[in-house]
Amino acid sequence: MKRIVVALGGNLILEAGHTATFEEQVNDIELRSRGIAYLVMQGHQVVVVHGNGPQVGASLIQNEEAAAVVPAMPLHNCVAQTQGQLGTMLQLSLTNALRAVQIDRPVVTLVTHTIVSQDDPALTAPTKAIGPYYAEQRARRLMREHRFHLKKVGNRGWRRLVPSPDPKKILEGAAIERLLEGGAVVIAAGGGGVPLMEVAGTYKGIDAVIEKDLAAQQLAHQIDADLLLHLTDVQGVALDFGKPQQRWLDRVTAPELRHYQQEGHFGPESMGPKVESAVRFVSHGQPNRRAVIGSLSDVPRLLAGHAGTWVVPL
Ligand code: ADP
Numbered sequence: 001m002k003r004i005v006v007a008l009g010g011n012l013i014l015e016a017g018h019t020a021t022f023e024e025q026v027n028d029i030e031l032r033s034r035g036i037a038y039l040v041m042q043g044h045q046v047v048v049v050h051g052n053g054p055q056v057g058a059s060l061i062q063n064e065e066a067a068a069v070v071p072a073m074p075l076h077n078c079v080a081q082t083q084g085q086l087g088t089m090l091q092l093s094l095t096n097a098l099r100a101v102q103i104d105r106p107v108v109t110l111v112t113h114t115i116v117s118q119d120d121p122a123l124t125a126p127t128k129a130i131g132p133y134y135a136e137q138r139a140r141r142l143m144r145e146h147r148f149h150l151k152k153v154g155n156r157g158w159r160r161l162v163p164s165p166d167p168k169k170i171l172e173g174a175a176i177e178r179l180l181e182g183g184a185v186v187i188a189a190g191g192g193g194v195p196l197m198e199v200a201g202t203y204k205g206i207d208a209v210i211e212k213d214l215a216a217q218q219l220a221h222q223i224d225a226d227l228l229l230h231l232t233d234v235q236g237v238a239l240d241f242g243k244p245q246q247r248w249l250d251r252v253t254a255p256e257l258r259h260y261q262q263e264g265h266f267g268p269e270s271m272g273p274k275v276e277s278a279v280r281f282v283s284h285g286q287p288n289r290r291a292v293i294g295s296l297s298d299v300p301r302l303l304a305g306h307a308g309t310w311v312v313p314l
């Protein structure tokens with residue numbers, strides 16, 4: 001029995017070309033949670049950390065468009081909303097999959113908060129584009145009236161930028177361990193967790209987005225997991241990705257992977273955070289830790305070590 005933290009892509013939850021109706025999202029989640037159900041059926045302790053990019057974008061639109069009727073909620077509260085929204089979908093789909101094979105384990109979604117450092121340099125340099133594209137006039141009004149940061153992105157218009165600080169601590173880490181020890185499958189730190197900052201001894205929500213891959217690493221480290229599994233839409237980590245000389249990695253040490261990262265092989269907002277997370281996780285000094293990056297549709301082969309990119313300490 002292993003303790004496994006699974007990071008599940010947010011875009012994966014939404015099939016390309018789908019308009020994200022409730023039924024479509026439930027359907028897509030059902031397909032995508034099969035691999036997770038497999039891990040539970042193998043008897044492992046499992047925590048699922050899901051992304052929420054498309055969903056939090058939708059929530060921001062709903063809040064802004066309806067602001068004249070119902071007050072708009074801040075971004076960090078929208079993140080909490082998506083944890084519940086996606087949590088219930090994942091939770092029901094896993095519960096049904098386990099019931100079908102007579103496995104009686106509770107599945108629990110936890111509203112989870114992630115603490116960031118007050119002096120994280122990212123806080124003064126917003127880089128992460130979120131939500132819809134705006135026309136210039138609307139963008140200027142949002143900057144003036146709400147003090148949002150917006151930037152013109154290509155030809156499609158303006159987008160809001162928020163900081164993406166490093167996760168320092170998952171507030172509910174100890175509670176998650178207790179749930180795992182009690183036999184539960186836990187869905188936690190969705191969307192990277194609700195970002196918090198400690199100000200004069202009090203935690204306060206801040207408008208930022210925490211990269212879910214890094215939040216998953218922080219949680220896996222805190223609960224001393226054996227395996228950190230990044231499930232995405234590619235078979236693993238490649239060097240020279242998308243070029244004719246592209247080469248998939250099957251097994252790589254953390255120092256080697258760090259080296260490739262410094263050579264610029266990984267998209268800074270896509271594969272980059274997964275690589276960073278994998279390197280961090282196996283570099284804390286526990287020799288048995290492993291991180292795997294691979295395809296969601298390949299979980300049994302991934303777990304058996306026959307697929308994906310395996311990251312080992314040395
Ligand atoms: P997720 O929603 O799972 O976090 P991302 O889009 O953030 O998905 O990251 C996965 C994507 O990373 C892949 O679809 C691929 O296009 C991209 N990518 C960038 N660099 C690489 C690389 N070196 N090897 C593999 N995939 C890469």
Ligand code: MG
Pocket residue numbers: 009269270
């Ligand atoms: Mg991503």
